[in-house]
Amino acid sequence: MIWLNQIVQGILLGGFYALLASGLSLMFGVMRIINLAHGDLAVLGAFFLYVLANDGGMSPWAALAVVLPSMAAGGWLLQRTMLERSLRAGVLVPLLTTLGLGIVVQNLLFEDFGADQRSLFSNIGALGYDSWRITSQISIGKLSALIFAVAVAVLVALQLFLTRTPLGRALRATAEDPDTAQLVGVDARRVYALAAAIAVAVAALAGVFLAMQSSIQPYSGPGELIFAFETVVIGGLGSLWGTLAGGIVLGVAQNVGAQIDPSWPLLAGHVVFLAVLAARVVLGEIGSRGGLQAVLGRV
Amino acid sequence: MTLLTVEHVDARHGLLHAVRDVSFELGEGETLALVGANGAGKTTLLRTIAGAHRPAAGRVLFEGRDVTRVPPHRRVAMGITLVPEGRRLFGELTVEENLLVARSSGRRGPWTVDAVLEAFPMLEPLRRRRARMLSGGEQQATAIGRALMTNPRVLLLDEVSLGLAPVAVDGVYRSLCSLIERGTTIVLVEQDLGRAMTVASRLVCMLEGRFVLEGDAAELTREQVTEAYFGLRRASRAGSPA
Amino acid sequence: MSTATVQRWTAASLTSSGAVGCLVAALAFVPVALSANATDKLTTFLVYLILAAMWNALAGYAGLVSVGQQAFFGLGAYFAIKLSNAGVGIYPALVLGALCGGAVSVPVSWFMLRLRGGEFAIGMWVVSEIAFRLVILDYSVGGLTGTSIGPALGGFSPSDRRNDNYWLALGAAVLLLAVVFGLLRSRTGASLQAIRDDEEAAASVGVRVLAGKGIVFVLAAFGCAAAGSLWLATSLTFQPDDFFSVKWTAYMLFMALVGGLGTFEGPIVGAVVFFVIQDQWGDQGVWYLVGLGAAAILFALALPRGIWGTVEDRFGLRLLPVGYRLRMPAAGGGGAPA
Numbered sequence: 044m045i046w047l048n049q050i051v052q053g054i055l056l057g058g059f060y061a062l063l064a065s066g067l068s069l070m071f072g073v074m075r076i077i078n079l080a081h082g083d084l085a086v087l088g089a090f091f092l093y094v095l096a097n098d099g100g101m102s103p104w105a106a107l108a109v110v111l112p113s114m115a116a117g118g119w120l121l122q123r124t125m126l127e128r129s130l131r132a133g134v135l136v137p138l139l140t141t142l143g144l145g146i147v148v149q150n151l152l153f154e155d156f157g158a159d160q161r162s163l164f165s166n167i168g169a170l171g172y173d174s175w176r177i178t179s180q181i182s183i184g185k186l187s188a189l190i191f192a193v194a195v196a197v198l199v200a201l202q203l204f205l206t207r208t209p210l211g212r213a214l215r216a217t218a219e220d221p222d223t224a225q226l227v228g229v230d231a232r233r234v235y236a237l238a239a240a241i242a243v244a245v246a247a248l249a250g251v252f253l254a255m256q257s258s259i260q261p262y263s264g265p266g267e268l269i270f271a272f273e274t275v276v277i278g279g280l281g282s283l284w285g286t287l288a289g290g291i292v293l294g295v296a297q298n299v300g301a302q303i304d305p306s307w308p309l310l311a312g313h314v315v316f317l318a319v320l321a322a323r324v325v326l327g328e329i330g331s332r333g334g335l336q337a338v339l340g341r342v
Numbered sequence: 343m344t345l346l347t348v349e350h351v352d353a354r355h356g357l358l359h360a361v362r363d364v365s366f367e368l369g370e371g372e373t374l375a376l377v378g379a380n381g382a383g384k385t386t387l388l389r390t391i392a393g394a395h396r397p398a399a400g401r402v403l404f405e406g407r408d409v410t411r412v413p414p415h416r417r418v419a420m421g422i423t424l425v426p427e428g429r430r431l432f433g434e435l436t437v438e439e440n441l442l443v444a445r446s447s448g449r450r451g452p453w454t455v456d457a458v459l460e461a462f463p464m465l466e467p468l469r470r471r472r473a474r475m476l477s478g479g480e481q482q483a484t485a486i487g488r489a490l491m492t493n494p495r496v497l498l499l500d501e502v503s504l505g506l507a508p509v510a511v512d513g514v515y516r517s518l519c520s521l522i523e524r525g526t527t528i529v530l531v532e533q534d535l536g537r538a539m540t541v542a543s544r545l546v547c548m549l550e551g552r553f554v555l556e557g558d559a560a561e562l563t564r565e566q567v568t569e570a571y572f573g574l575r576r577a578s579r580a581g582s583p584a
Numbered sequence: 585m586s587t588a589t590v591q592r593w594t595a596a597s598l599t600s601s602g603a604v605g606c607l608v609a610a611l612a613f614v615p616v617a618l619s620a621n622a623t624d625k626l627t628t629f630l631v632y633l634i635l636a637a638m639w640n641a642l643a644g645y646a647g648l649v650s651v652g653q654q655a656f657f658g659l660g661a662y663f664a665i666k667l668s669n670a671g672v673g674i675y676p677a678l679v680l681g682a683l684c685g686g687a688v689s690v691p692v693s694w695f696m697l698r699l700r701g702g703e704f705a706i707g708m709w710v711v712s713e714i715a716f717r718l719v720i721l722d723y724s725v726g727g728l729t730g731t732s733i734g735p736a737l738g739g740f741s742p743s744d745r746r747n748d749n750y751w752l753a754l755g756a757a758v759l760l761l762a763v764v765f766g767l768l769r770s771r772t773g774a775s776l777q778a779i780r781d782d783e784e785a786a787a788s789v790g791v792r793v794l795a796g797k798g799i800v801f802v803l804a805a806f807g808c809a810a811a812g813s814l815w816l817a818t819s820l821t822f823q824p825d826d827f828f829s830v831k832w833t834a835y836m837l838f839m840a841l842v843g844g845l846g847t848f849e850g851p852i853v854g855a856v857v858f859f860v861i862q863d864q865w866g867d868q869g870v871w872y873l874v875g876l877g878a879a880a881i882l883f884a885l886a887l888p889r890g891i892w893g894t895v896e897d898r899f900g901l902r903l904l905p906v907g908y909r910l911r912m913p914a915a916g917g918g919g920a921p922a
Contacts, residue, residue: 143880228447
C-alpha cells in the first residue's frame with residue numbers, strides 16, 4: 044500500500060513536471076532552442092509573485108494575474124531582442140545566450156534575496172497541507188491535486204490552441220518549415236515571439252507552484268531544469284501528452300526510488316531516464332523526426 | 343497595367359552568381375513562362391521576387407512600389423505569392439489546415455477553402471488527410487490551392503510539373519488554364535517547354551543567370567527557344583566550341 | 585599540363601607553428617623564471633585551456649553538444665583519490681585517475697553516441713548526475729562532504745607541489761592539443777568535418793560516423809578527466825558537488841563559443857578571455873558572475889562566430905594548419921605546377 048501511495052504521489056508530481064516541461068518543449072519544438080535559462084525563469088516568476096504576495100500584500104492567486112502576463116511579455120521581449128538574433132547566427136549560439144541569461148538572473152536574484160530558501164507555503168493557507176484521505180496509507184494533497192489539474196488544463200488549452208486557432212496552426216506550420224510558412228503569409232518572428240511568451244509564462248506558473256509546494260532559492264533553476272529536460276525527453280521530443288506521460292514516469296520513478304532508499308530519489312529518476320532512452324535506441328526510434336515540430340502536427 | 347517590375351536584379355548564393363542583371367516587366371493578366379536548364383537561376387529569381395531571397399543589387403517593384411526590402415510574409419499580404427519548388431507542404435498538417443494557414447496574411451478575396459476544393463475536386467475527400475500522405479499530384483494541387491488562398495495578384499509557380507505523372511500534370515495545367523481565364527497574373531517556371539508554350543502569353547529563357555531570349559509565346563518557335571535554352575546561339579556566334 | 589596542388593602548410597602557418605613551438609618551450613621554464621603566483625595562475629589557465637579545447641573538439645568538430653562533461657572532470661579527480669587512498673603515489677595517482685576517468689567514456693559511448701542532438705546533450709547531463717550520485721555514496725572519499733588530498737601531498741614542499749602541478753598541466757595541455765591537431769590533420773579530421781556538415785551524406789560515402797564521433801568523445805573524456813585530476817592537485821580538496829557541478833560545462837561552453845567554435849585557435853582565445861575575467865574580477869562575488877553572464881550574452885549577440893571565428897571570417901586567416909588549401913595552376917597551360 045505504501046508503494047501505491049508513492050505511485051500516486053509520483054503521478055501527482057508528474058503533473059508538476061509536465062507543467063514545468065511544457066514551456067521548454069514548446070521552445071525546442073518550435074524554434075529548436077534549448078533554453079538553458081528555463082529553470083531560472085521559472086524561479087524568477089516565483090520570486091516576482093513572492094514579492095507581490097509578501098511585500099505587496101496581494102493574495103497569491105490575484106498576484107498570478109500580474110505575474111503571468113508580465114512574464115509572457117518578458118518572454119516575448121526575450122525572443123525578439125536576444126533569441127531571434129542568436130538563432131540567425133547559428134544553432135548553438137542560443138545556448139550561449141540562454142546560459143548567460145540564466146547566470147544573470149540567478150545572480151541578480153541572489154543580490155536581491157540572498158541565499159535563503161523562500162516559500163509561498165504560508166501564503167496559501169490550508170491548501171498547503173490539506174489532503175484527502177483515501178485509505179490509511181494513501182492520501183492526496185489538495186495542492187498537488189490542484190497542480191496536476193492545472194497541468195492537464197494547460198496541456199488541453201495548448202492542444203486546443205494549436206489545433207483549433209489560426210495562430211496555433213501558424214505556429215505548427217512555422218515549426219515544420221519556417222521558410223515556406225513565410226511564403227504563405229505567416230510572420231515567423233511574431234509566431235516565435237508568441238511561442239516564447241507562452242513558454243515563459245507557463246514556466247513562471249510552474250515556478251510559483253514549486254514555491255508553494257516546497258521552496259525556492261536563487262540558484263534553484265538548474266536543478267529544476269534537468270527535471271524539465273528529462274520529462275521532455277522521456278515523453279518524446281514532440282508530444283504534448285507525451286510530456287505529461289514523461290512527467291509521470293519521472294515522478295513515479297523518483298518517488299518509488301525514494302521508498303526503496305531515501306538517498307535514491309534523484310538517482311532513480313536519472314536511471315529510468317537512461318533506461319527509456321536505451322529502450323528507444325533499441326527500438327530504433329532515436330533520431331526520427333525530432334522536435335515538437337513533428338508532434339505539434341500530431342497533437 | 344504593369345503589376346510587377348524587376349530592375350537590374352543580381353542575386354547570389356554564396357559565391358555563385360545565380361541571377362545576373364535581370365530586368366523585366368509583367369502586366370496584369372499576363373502569363374509569363376520562365377524556362378531554362380537546371381541551375382539557370384529561375385528558382386532564385388522567383389524567390390527574389392517573392393522576398394525569400396535578398397538581391398545583391400537591383401529592385402523589385404510591385405504596383406509601382408519598391409518592395410525590395412519587404413519581407414516575404416508582407417509581400418503575400420500585398421499580393422505576391424510563390425508556390426515553391428517541390429511543393430513544400432506542411433506534412434503534419436491536414437490538407438484543410440494547409441489551406442487555412444495561408445489565410446495568415448489576411449487577404450480576402452474570392453478564394454476560400456470551399457472555392458479551392460471546388461476548383462480541385464479531387465482534394466475534397468482528402469480534406470482531413472495529413473499532407474505528407476498525399477500523392478504527388480494531390481500535393482501539387484494542395485500547394486497551388488494553398489497559394490490561391492492568399493488571393494494573390496501575382497502567382498509565382500516554380501516547377502509545378504516536377505516529379506508528377508503526366509496525367510497529374512494534365513490536371514495541374516487544366517487548373518492553370520482556368521486560373522488564367524479568370525485573369526490571374528502568373529509567372530510560371532517550367533522545364534517542360536511544350537507545356538509552357540501552350541499556356542504562356544510571353545516567354546523568357548534564362549541561361550546562367552541572364553535572360554537570353556524574350557518574346558511573345560505565339561511568335562517564338564520551339565527551335566528558337568531550344569537554342570537559347572542550351573546556349574547554342576552563343577556558341578555558334580563565338581566560333582568553334584571552347 | 586599542370587595540375588592543382590593541395591597545400592597543407594602556408595607561409596603564415598609555418599611561421600605560427602614555429603612560434604608556437606618556441607612558446608611551448610619557453611613555457612616550460614615558467615616555474616623557474618616567474619613568481620609562484622604566476623605559476624599558480626598559469627596552471628589554472630592551462631586547466632581552463634584543456635576544458636575549452638575538449639568541449640570545442642566535441643561540439644565544433646564532432647557536432648556533439650554535451651552538457652555533461654563534468655562527469656569526467658569529477659571522475660578523474662575521484663579515481664585519483666581512490667588510487668591515492670589505495671597507496672599509489674599521489675602524482676602517479678593523478679595520471680592514472682585521469683586515465684580511469686577517461687576510460688569510463690568507452691562503455692558510455694556505446695550507448696550515448698546513438699543519441700542525437702538534444703537527447704544526447706541532456707543525456708550526458710544525466711550521466712554526470714548519475715556519476716555524482718554514485719560517487720557521493722562512496723564514503724571512503726567522504727560522501728557529500730568530500731575529502732582532501734592535502735595529507736597525500738604532505739611529502740612535497742609547497743613550491744615543489746606547485747611546480748610539479750604546473751609541469752603536469754603543461755604536459756597534459758600540450759599533449760591533448762597535439763592530439764587534436766593531429767586528429768584534425770588526419771583522415772579522421774576530414775571525416776569529422778563531413779560528419780559535422782551532413783551525417784547521412786558522410787555515411788553514404790563510407791565515412792564511419794560512429795567511429796569518428798567515438799574517437800572525439802573518448803578523447804574529450806580523457807581531456808576532461810585530466811583537467812579534473814589537475815584541478816584536484818591544485819585545489820587540494822575534493823567536494824563532489826563542486827567537481828560534478830554543471831558550472832564546468834557552462835565555463836566550457838563560454839570559452840568554446842566566445843573563442844570561436846570549430847576553430848583550432850578558438851578555445852585558446854576563449855580560455856584566455858575566461859581566465860582574464862576570472863582573474864581580474866573573480867573576487868567581486870555576485871557582480872562578477874552577473875558580468876560573466878552579461879558577457880556571454882554580448883558575445884553571442886555581437887560576435888556569434890566567436891572572436892577567432894570572426895577573425896578567420898574577416899581576414900581569411902588560419903594560423904595553425906589544420907585545413908587544406910587548393911593551389912590552382914597558373915593560367916595558360918603548360919609550365920611547372922604552382
